[in-house]
Amino acid sequence: MLLKLPIKMSAGLGLSLIDRAVKESFASRCTNEDLERIRQYFLSQGVFRCLYCGSENPSRWDHLHAVSRGGDTVPGNLVPACQRCDDSKQDKDVAEWLKGKAKHRPPLEALSRIEAEIREYQSYFAHEPREFESKLSDDDQAKYKRFRQEIEALRMHLKNEGLLK
Numbered sequence: 001m002l003l004k005l006p007i008k009m010s011a012g013l014g015l016s017l018i019d020r021a022v023k024e025s026f027a028s029r030c031t032n033e034d035l036e037r038i039r040q041y042f043l044s045q046g047v048f049r050c051l052y053c054g055s056e057n058p059s060r061w062d063h064l065h066a067v068s069r070g071g072d073t074v075p076g077n078l079v080p081a082c083q084r085c086d087d088s089k090q091d092k093d094v095a096e097w098l099k100g101k102a103k104h105r106p107p108l109e110a111l112s113r114i115e116a117e118i119r120e121y122q123s124y125f126a127h128e129p130r131e132f133e134s135k136l137s138d139d140d141q142a143k144y145k146r147f148r149q150e151i152e153a154l155r156m157h158l159k160n161e162g163l164l165k
């Protein structure tokens with residue numbers, strides 16, 4: 001097989017990665033012991049597998065509720081996923097992903113099974129997903145707003161220079 005061209009990093013993608021990194025600085029992050037508790041939970045459900053397609057070789061921890069939307073790196077939000085599903089899902093929630101047009105999404109018929117497994121998992125760890133803005137204090141909201149203004153200014157600047165489509 002021929003080697004493909006390396007992925008091109010667009011300025012727009014770069015800006016969204018900065019946004020995600022800043023959002024991650026407001027997110028909770030669990031310990032390795034917590035991660036082991038998650039692993040044990042899924043092991044106790046049977047084979048340790050991709051929550052979405054059932055593949056028996058999950059290689060990633062997917063955020064059910066994406067970091068860019070306020071998701072935390074905690075039990076109740078991390079699920080084992082295979083690389084293919086994780087790459088396909090990106091920052092969408094499960095229903096959005098399965099109803100969408102992403103390549104390699106599981107069939108829509110799998111939605112109710114996946115959602116039931118997610119409900120059980122989240123209630124086991126008493127986890128309730130929160131939207132990004134709603135978990136910030138007033139101070140942090142102001143901080144994030146100032147950051148967004150800078151990002152928008154940078155976006156306009158790149159656009160005016162023809163560096164961003």
Ligand SMILES: [Zn+2]
Binds near residue numbers: 050051053055084085
């Ligand atoms: Zn999968």
